[in-house]
Amino acid sequence: MNPICQNWSQWLNETRFAALTDEMKAQNMKWLEAVRDVILTFAQITPNDVILDIGTGTGLLGMKALEMQQGKGKVIFSDKFQDCLDSCKEFLENNGITEGYEFLLSECEHIALNECTVTKALMRSVLVHIVNKQAAINEIYRVLRHGGAFCAFEPIIRTNTKYWELLHPSFIDKYDEFKAAEEEFSKDPMDPLFNFDEKTLKQNLEEAGFEKPEIHLQTVQSKYVVQPGMVETWFVTPPSPSAKCTKERFLMYFPESTVKKYIKDVERYLTGKEISLKTNAALIYAKK
Numbered sequence: 001m002n003p004i005c006q007n008w009s010q011w012l013n014e015t016r017f018a019a020l021t022d023e024m025k026a027q028n029m030k031w032l033e034a035v036r037d038v039i040l041t042f043a044q045i046t047p048n049d050v051i052l053d054i055g056t057g058t059g060l061l062g063m064k065a066l067e068m069q070q071g072k073g074k075v076i077f078s079d080k081f082q083d084c085l086d087s088c089k090e091f092l093e094n095n096g097i098t099e100g101y102e103f104l105l106s107e108c109e110h111i112a113l114n115e116c117t118v119t120k121a122l123m124r125s126v127l128v129h130i131v132n133k134q135a136a137i138n139e140i141y142r143v144l145r146h147g148g149a150f151c152a153f154e155p156i157i158r159t160n161t162k163y164w165e166l167l168h169p170s171f172i173d174k175y176d177e178f179k180a181a182e183e184e185f186s187k188d189p190m191d192p193l194f195n196f197d198e199k200t201l202k203q204n205l206e207e208a209g210f211e212k213p214e215i216h217l218q219t220v221q222s223k224y225v226v227q228p229g230m231v232e233t234w235f236v237t238p239p240s241p242s243a244k245c246t247k248e249r250f251l252m253y254f255p256e257s258t259v260k261k262y263i264k265d266v267e268r269y270l271t272g273k274e275i276s277l278k279t280n281a282a283l284i285y286a287k288k
Ligand SMILES: C[S@@+](CC[C@H](N)C(=O)[O-])C[C@H]1O[C@@H](n2cnc3c(N)ncnc32)[C@H](O)[C@@H]1O
Pocket: 008, 012, 054, 055, 056, 057, 058, 059, 060, 061, 078, 079, 080, 081, 084, 106, 107, 108, 109, 123, 124, 125, 126, 129, 130
């Protein structure tokens, strides 16, 4: 685990917002709610559905699905990590919600359910943390009933804006070397963040047995001014509790003093500048 993030619920509640201003955090929360609503609309939730929220985290999808079911059907809050299920349990208890749900401690690559047990499988930003996406998607297919649907929203990080694209070679020492290192670690087939895109996801879905899976690629271009302290935070914030932060990734290629100098150069160059970032995501709808 990373020293600044012990577990997933801490990452979801604090770490992921570390580099954001209050205004950006509020925008981010709004965006998360909008994504949640798109997934649930695509899933066409009905009161009688048996819904599996895979990698539920703090329950973004499952809580809203439960509300939409009006006391009928069932939501299974499922996660590989107990701290996430505890966080959902606490929220439900604090809000006096006692029925219509279960908890399942299970990793997506081996879902602890019989085949054909759920009508909807929902997911947001989970495959991006799983190395073997085919194994996970095979399991989702297995537990879905015939006629059931898998609806998900996954960031496609491989084609997002990279650091080197924001910089100018004449202001950054060893620009070419850092660019090459960033390109290299973004191609690691064992790195779950980077080892896929919308095309490989489609292949995974077809191979699992889904016929005509739909993938809608969404690209968002956002602009903001880099605030003091932001750059350092980008480099040391892990993308998940168990993954290397960007600084640690660069340390695989360069001595610490060189990486520290690079971060300082990036900070000096970008702080106060308006940057434009491209982020991609895949909205998945696949029917069994
Ligand atoms: C980025 S969070 C997303 C949480 C939630 N779906 C949301 O949208 O807020 C990733 C979640 O996936 C869970 N997770 C990571 N690896 C997993 C695996 N192999 N199987 C099931 N869940 C996993 C983590 O515990 C975490 O809750």
